[in-house]
Amino acid sequence: MKEPCKICGTETKSICYKLYVCGACTMFYRRNFRFWGKLSCRMNGNCNLLAGASNDRRTCRACRLKACRDLGLRMIGKSLVVQQDGLPENDILEPDEAKSCSCTSSSCCATKQPIVKREDADSWPSSSEASPGDIMEVNPTAASPVSPSTSQNSHSMASTQLARDIAITMNEYPNYIPSESGFRPYTQYQYDVVSGFHEMDRYPHLTHLKRIVEVFRRFRERQRNISIEVMNVDVDLEPEPPLVPPIQIGSLQFPVMERKMVQLACIAIIEFLEGCEGLTIDEKVQIMKPTMNDISLLFKMYLTCRRYPQKGDSRMGMWTGVYNDVDAYDTYMSDLLPVLGPDAYLKHYNKSRTLVVPFYERMKRVMDRFRDFMPCAVEFSVLACMMVYERMETVEIQTVLAMRLRDKLCAELSVYLSDRYPPHVVSVRMMRMSTLLYAVRECDNQYADMFSLLGVLIPENRDQDFQTMPDVVPEMMRRLVLEHCTHLKHLKPKEDMA
Structure with a gap:
């Protein structure tokens, strides 16, 4: 049974996660999703994307890309998915691609790190002001500028801390964690089964x-x-x-x-x-x-x-x-x-x-x-x-x-x-x-x-x-x-x- 494509209207049997999207539109998004936020429409977003309508579908990549995203198409690595309950919010690149991605839009991909401005460094919370849900404690000094390299180092520290907590929770005790650090494996927190009745x-x-x-x-x-x-x-x-x-x-x-x-x-x-x-x-x-x-x-x-x-x-x-x-x-x-x-x-x-x-x-x-x-x-x-x-x-x-x-x-x-x-x-x-x-x-x-x-x-x-x-x-x-x-x-x- 054929249904019109939700983007360009072409009759298609192709179903992308319960959505009728033709193969041309799915391949278009796979090839062009990295350009989200960089393209602009010369018709102020009024292009007609239906097949056979003055070729707007083929000439205006900005409107076609926007229609794909509005429908919920997203890329996770090399896989094309459709949003469920608003997730994933943005495209997620593989780590090696994220390093080479040069797009400037903050909504382009989830792995893109924002550029930290120098004047924003003083507004960061200190370790004493951080909320209980914070993964990383930051204690910057007002005199030291924060560069993108510093931001990457802080992100690396947070990842290391999270990896330690996960390893400890999974009953592992990595050799790189010194004994004086105060970390204990999950099994070392065991109590007697009877304990609690009298506490x-x-x-x-x-x-x-x-x-x-x-x-x-x-x-x-x-x-x-x-x-x-x-x-x-x-x-x-x-x-x-x-x-x-x-x-x-x-x-x-x-x-x-x-x-x-x-x-x-x-x-x-x-x-x-x-x-x-x-x-x-x-x-x-x-x-x-x-x-x-x-x-x-x-x-x-x-x-x-x-x-x-x-x-x-x-x-x-x-x-x-x-x-x-x-x-x-x-x-x-x-x-x-x-x-x-x-x-x-x-x-x-x-x-x-x-x-x-x-x-x-x-x-x-x-x-x-x-x-x-x-x-x-x-x-x-x-x-x-x-x-x-x-x-x-x-x-x-x-x-x-x-x-x-x-x-x-x-x-x-x-x-x-x-x-x-x-x-x-x-x-x-x-x-x-x-x-x-x-x-x-x-x-x-x-x-x-x-x-x-x-x-x-x-x-x-x-x-x-x-x-x-x-x-x-x-x-x-x-x-x-x-x-x-x-x-x-x-x-x-x-x-x-x-």
């Missing part, structure tokens, strides 16, 4: 963050008590290492303990939502249903980072004093042999392995990502609460309030992290927290898909407790809301009132 008293002004950390701390204490009660674990959270060797979980033990774990996650979600006034019981249940497994999985990452911090370790912390070796699936399934018998066990093992082992492999990669990042307790608390706020936006329940609370939480977290890390590390940690949030959610989706497929592949065992995904029924969720909501404690569940 929030130093930040009384961070009220929202302090409340979130307290909710996560109570969640940790509750699961510890359940682990001691159900699994007979005799391990204290403090001190490190554990007082006794941890217990390896089996497939029959998992649903019993995990069902209690997701109930505790529901309680934590209810407490996270205490700052969201106006939510009904049904709305809270709607938020809790898809989020409780996210919180449970995130807490397993917390225990893994704390108990097994070595990267590549296949042990995943399940609950306090309990772990699962994701490389030893036969050990995890061994307690099913006396329950099912040899034939049924072998059939169940072979079919379930094809679904569970890929999930374990993904979990192992996510575990290493958490170990590489090593969030502290405050960051884990924020991750858990962020899951709740993002779920509110997903199910479209008070989205404006959820965004406002999330932004407030991120702002207070940045204040807390700024007291522990340099600015470039704070920004990297905030960004990586978002990626970990997405990784946990993807694992939880695969976790749910795994159980649904297990019921299809092994239908004769779908009613078995170990074959079903640990869950909390909506009636139990409503009961938990009534029991743990501060403003609903004066109410009683309907079962108790009957």
